[in-house]
Amino acid sequence: MEKNQIVELEITDLSYEAMGVAHYEGLTVFVNNALPGETVKAKILKVKKRFAFAKIEKILKESPDRINVKLNQWVQTGLASLAHIKYDKQLEFKRNQVVNLLKKAHLDGVKVNETLPSPEQTGYRNKAQVPVREVNGQLEIGFFRRHSHDLVPLTNFFTTDPEIDRVLVATRDILRKYEVPAYDEIHHKGEVRYLDVRRSKANGKLMVILVCLHKDFPQLPKVAAEISQIPEISSVILNYNPKKTNVILGRNDYVVLGEDHLIDKIGDVEFRISPKSFFQINSLQTPRLYDLAIKKADLKANDVVVDAYSGIGTIGLSVAKHVKAVRGMETIREAVEDANANAKLNGIENAQYVTGKAEDVMPRWASEGLKTDVIFVDPPRKGLTPEFINAAAATKPKRIVYISCNPATQIRDLQLLQEKGYHFDEISPVDMFPQTPHVESVTVLERTEE
Numbered sequence: 109m110e111k112n113q114i115v116e117l118e119i120t121d122l123s124y125e126a127m128g129v130a131h132y133e134g135l136t137v138f139v140n141n142a143l144p145g146e147t148v149k150a151k152i153l154k155v156k157k158r159f160a161f162a163k164i165e166k167i168l169k170e171s172p173d174r175i176n177v178k179l180n181q182w183v184q185t186g187l188a189s190l191a192h193i194k195y196d197k198q199l200e201f202k203r204n205q206v207v208n209l210l211k212k213a214h215l216d217g218v219k220v221n222e223t224l225p226s227p228e229q230t231g232y233r234n235k236a237q238v239p240v241r242e243v244n245g246q247l248e249i250g251f252f253r254r255h256s257h258d259l260v261p262l263t264n265f266f267t268t269d270p271e272i273d274r275v276l277v278a279t280r281d282i283l284r285k286y287e288v289p290a291y292d293e294i295h296h297k298g299e300v301r302y303l304d305v306r307r308s309k310a311n312g313k314l315m316v317i318l319v320c321l322h323k324d325f326p327q328l329p330k331v332a333a334e335i336s337q338i339p340e341i342s343s344v345i346l347n348y349n350p351k352k353t354n355v356i357l358g359r360n361d362y363v364v365l366g367e368d369h370l371i372d373k374i375g376d377v378e379f380r381i382s383p384k385s386f387f388q389i390n391s392l393q394t395p396r397l398y399d400l401a402i403k404k405a406d407l408k409a410n411d412v413v414v415d416a417y418s419g420i421g422t423i424g425l426s427v428a429k430h431v432k433a434v435r436g437m438e439t440i441r442e443a444v445e446d447a448n449a450n451a452k453l454n455g456i457e458n459a460q461y462v463t464g465k466a467e468d469v470m471p472r473w474a475s476e477g478l479k480t481d482v483i484f485v486d487p488p489r490k491g492l493t494p495e496f497i498n499a500a501a502a503t504k505p506k507r508i509v510y511i512s513c514n515p516a517t518q519i520r521d522l523q524l525l526q527e528k529g530y531h532f533d534e535i536s537p538v539d540m541f542p543q544t545p546h547v548e549s550v551t552v553l554e555r556t557e558e
């Protein structure tokens with residue numbers, strides 16, 4: 109097999125990145141946007157020792173699960189790389205990811221529930237971070253084509269709240285009007301690198317963050333004044349990112365106009381959200397995710413609860429009024445300040461959050477003799493560390509509720525927790541990110557020994 113060769117392939121499976129999988133002359137071939145059950149004529153793009161990558165030239169036999177996406181860019185860019193698959197099949201795909209990972213870990217006996225569907229399947233994101241670049245002599249917003257930094261200009265981001273799309277386009281037009289240069293990644297010059305827009309589902313207010321190469325630029329006062337005139341905008345913030353890096357946000361934020369935070373709500377609890385703080389992006393599905401996790405926790409009035417990897421305290425503060433005490437930790441200082449302010453905002457006096465890495469804070473608490481009843485963990489994709497797991501187990505919780513955005517690391521950690529005397533028998537996938545391959549899953553571990 110060689111590059112540019114055209115081959116006919118039968119797609120038999122879907123990879124965890126949602127690429128069609130075929131076999132040809134002993135090689136596994138990953139075909140962009142192809143679906144199981146399809147036969148395609150494909151062009152080989154890259155050949156490695158054991159596998160190859162290809163793209164569809166023509167679909168010879170089409171899957172009944174295929175949706176013909178109007179804007180193929182969504183699939184191309186990787187922004188919504190499941191958009192060509194019917195929604196019920198997307199849910200099945202996500203459940204299968206968990207089933208396959210359990211099989212690989214020899215945990216076939218664990219039950220995997222049906223994926224909990226999202227109430228909204230498009231336009232569900234309450235936040236967008238979109239790159240700004242010059243394309244054909246004009247400032248554009250869009251999305252990077254998969255595995256590249258080629259900007260595909262877009263104005264409808266499909267999975268984001270349409271109100272956010274409206275503000276992104278209006279901001280783009282203001283930047284064009286005042287001839288603000290887009291960031292030029294190759295020469296590390298220009299000005300605006302990203303637009304980061306968040307919207308509160310509770311009150312409709314929006315925060316616009318201009319991620320810039322400099323702390324200030326000549327057109328900033330006029331640009332900010334005009335952005336603040338867009339209906340429902342409550343903050344215009346400049347994030348200063350002077351580094352040559354792929355990391356989107358720089359360390360410092362400067363409020364140019366308006367508030368330094370947004371207010372949103374989950375259930376009955378109000379949350380202030382600072383620009384750097386993590387907040388679940390699917391506003392309607394988040395309370396359903398938390399309800400599931402909290403139900404599994406089976407909390408009692410006398411329980412001491414830990415909210416680990418807490419963000420702005422959304423899980424801990426949702427349960428604080430029903431338990432004795434909540435303690436939480438999180439690395440982002442601003443998020444911890446938000447969490448403690450959110451306790452006050454909601455009249456909660458038994459919750460306390462500290463800044464620090466979970467793997468440092470939990471051992472400290474354990475060595476101070478903390479005893480816990482329930483620990484919620486909701487780590488980033490890399491999952492927990494052995495230091496955290498040892499210390500968490502040493503505080504002897506009855507239950508550990510594990511919310512994960514990466515079932516591979518979740519299953520790895522569940523096995524480590526099993527060795528510490530914890531047992532789990534089911535995992536529930538929850539669709540927080542429709543149209544994308546991301547899988548969120550929740551499970552509860554019970555202590556088996558005294």
Ligand SMILES: C[S@@+](CC[C@H](N)C(=O)[O-])C[C@H]1O[C@@H](n2cnc3c(N)ncnc32)[C@H](O)[C@@H]1O
Pocket residue numbers: 385386387388416417418419420421422423437438439440443464465466467486487488513
């Ligand atoms: C998936 S978010 C969950 C936040 C929160 N539980 C929620 O539902 O909104 C993970 C959080 O962990 C924080 N984080 C990342 N690494 C951490 C670490 N080593 N220790 C503590 N927190 C960490 C991130 O800043 C982020 O706020």
